[in-house]
Each structure stands twice: as C-alpha cells, then as structure tokens.
Amino acid sequence: MRAVHHHGPAAADPPGGGGSRLPRRGPAAARPAALLAAALLAVASGCASSSSEDRDRASRSHGAPSQPPSRSPRPVPAGLPGMPPVLDPKDIYAADRPGQLSPVVKDFPSRIYVPNTTSNTVSVIDPKTYEVIDTIKVGIQPQHVVPSWDLKTLWVNNNRGHTLTPINPKTGKAGRPVDVHDPYNLYFTPNGKYAVVMASLDRELVFRDPHTMAVKKTVPVSCYGVNHADFSPDGRYFIVSCEFSAELLKVDTEKMEVVDQQRLPFRGAMPQDVKISPDGKTWYVADMMAHGVWVLDGDTFSTPKLMPTGRGTHGLYVSRDSKSMFISNRGEGTISVFDFRSRKLKKKWKLPDGGSPDMGGVSTDGKVLWLSGRYDSEVYAIDTRTGKQLARIPVGGGPHGLAVYPQPGRYSLGHTGIFR
Helix, strand or coil, rough: CCCCCCCCCCCCCCCCCCCCCCCCCCCCCCCHHHHHHHHHHHHHHCCCCCHHHHHHHHHHCCCCCCCCCCCCCCCCCCCCCCCCCCCCCCCCHHHHHCCCEEECCCCCCCEEEEEEEECCCCEEEEEECEEEEEEEECCCCEEEEECCCCCCEEEEEEEEEEEEEEEEECCECCCEEEEECCEEEEEEEEECCCCCEEEEEEEEEEEEEECCCEEEEEEEECCCEEEEEEEECCEEEEECCCCCCEEEEEECCCCCCEEEEECCCCCCCCCEEECCCCCCCHHHHHHHECEEEEEECCCCCCCCCEEEEECCEEEEEECCCCCCEEEEEECEEEEEEEEECCEEEEEEECCCCCCCCEEEEEEECCCCCEECCCCCCEEEECCCCEEEEEEEEEEECCCCCCCCCCCCCEECCCCCCCEE
C-alpha cells in the first residue's frame, strides 16, 4: 500500500460534495485540526460557510492531461465468486442497451425519483408528461435513491436521519425505514452478497446484508468523506472517492479490505463520481474543485492525470451505446460529452437558463439525460443527441441523487443506477 500522509477534513460536508449535506460550499486543502470540531458541528447544525463560487475562483487551473497509453486487450480474470459472468469483455455495459429490461422490472412504471435534501422528500416525475405526480415523505437529508442489486427495491439514503427508506418501484409506495447510521451513499457487490454503505462522516465502509441491512463488517478508513465508487470488470476490487481529503481508495471486494490509497495531485481536490470505461481499462473520477475528470489505470492504481471539463465537475453517465460519457459541470450549468474511442471531449452543452446539473441517469431508450439541479430546486431533461433542454421541472429543495427507474441491465451496483 502506498504511504499515506493523513490529513484532517477540508470542511464539513457541503451540498457541493458528492453528497453535499449543507448549503453550498467547498473545502479548502488541509485545515488545522482545531477546525475539525467546528466543521462537524456545522454539519450537525446545518450551518454554512464560504460559497463554492468563492472556492471555485480560488482554485488553480490545470493543463490538459496526457491520457494513459492505449493497451492491447487483456483477458478478463475470473469474476468474483457468485458474480454473473461478463456478457462482453470488450464492453462491460453490454447489458445496458436501449429497452433491454430485466424480467424483474418489465412491469414497473417508468419514473424519475428525486431526493430533495432540504425538503426531506422524494419527488416522483412521470417522464412522459414531465410532471411531478407524487411526493414521498422520507427521513432527514435524503441524498440518493439507489436501486438494489436484485432490482426489486429503491433505497432512499436518509443521511442525517440515519435510515434507509425502501420504495416499491412497482407501486411507488414507501415501506418502513431501516436504521442505518450515516448512509451517505449505497453500493452492492457484483455478486449481490453485500450492500456497501458509504458512511462519509463516520469514515467507514460498512458491509451489510443486502436485504436486511444487518452489519457484516465495518472497515474504518483514514480518508475523509467516502463518497462514490465503481467496480472492476471482474468485480474483485472497487475504487472509492474521498471528497473531503482529496484521496482515492482501492478496496478488495472479497476480503473487504483497503489495499491501496493515494492523494490526488491537486491542492484542494474534491473527487466525486467514479466510472470505469466500457472496455474496463480506464477509470474516470469527477472532481468539482479541480474542474475536470481524473484519468487512471485501476489495476496498477496509477497516478491520475487531469482532463479539464468545466467548473464544478460532478456526475458521470455512460450512453446506452457505450460510445460516450456525459459529464455534468455543476458550477457552470453545462454538460460535457466525452468520446471513449478517441478519448477526447467532443462537445459541451449549456443549459439555456443556467443551472446546477448534478446527479442523474439516462432514460431506458437512451434518448434523455435526466439531472437534478442541486441549487435550483429543479430537474433537467436533456436530449442526448442534440443537448437541447426538453424540460425544466420544479421539485423540492436541494435535489441530489436522482434515479431513473427502471433502467436496462441484469443487476445494480448501486448509487443512482450502475447496471451491468
């Protein structure tokens, strides 16, 4: 494991972070230990400090990265025990083609589920009419709506309420909340054996039963703000972003252990969403303070190179044909489109009236990108072919980890919908 220079949190959790638990703000680089107690108190009390715009202006610019050299195809190792075999070693998203729904979800109505962090509700949108058709009361500070591994349940992560609220996607009805401490984000191992709770402020990865959420193993981490993640093609490891200490973790899935750790080479970095390329060779990590996407080799856990995309880079979403990746730049109201084959940014779309595009997903047919407007109490529907804004829908306060459901795929790895 790399030597890690531990440093304290950059700030208490802002709405800016992958989870942004409070009013808009961004962390600085390392802060004195004396501020830690005040920072945590701010999280508990809902206080805010400096704005993310001020932080954005203060952050340094970076040049374009040299992309990792292309490599000849490598065989996919034997998968994690119990994991469904990879359909296509050249495209790990082969099961996510338009309309390719699992029999489990074929009767589920198509809906957009929007967790509103400051309203403590989930807005439910009908994508055909672009209208909110229901509002579900949930726990305190819902961050993400997460599809379960077996696709049968949507879990609402009530971060400060310390519960998960299950929603039946067939009926749209919420069930009895389950006690889970600090559930900022939620993932599932590729074999469906464990749920993995990203306990951001607790500084823990908590492996739980995927149905009852009973604790199976708690893994303390030295970084601060475990946030987003994605899994290798064989499922044997996953990479986690730590938004408040500018670090990445590499975790052995089967052993449930951190096996490597590194700090990003940018002062004040704030890593967010994590995504692996269709061929399984390259990893991408959005960074809202470096204003771009870090590019690295996950197998070797190489030093990442920065690809600038736009101010406040936040979410990463793969197109249904596996050719492109949509990148939301929350700080400037734009979406960058990255081409996997050429490894270059090919276009940038700007929301006509500005906005704060955050988390979301792609429609079943692949024609619409849905994103929450984090600071504007709205949701955006964007044409994936032209970048045209199709709708702008008012929702509750602080919309965050929006889930499009159902989506194509055989099983879910969690977050707002990572399907394989």
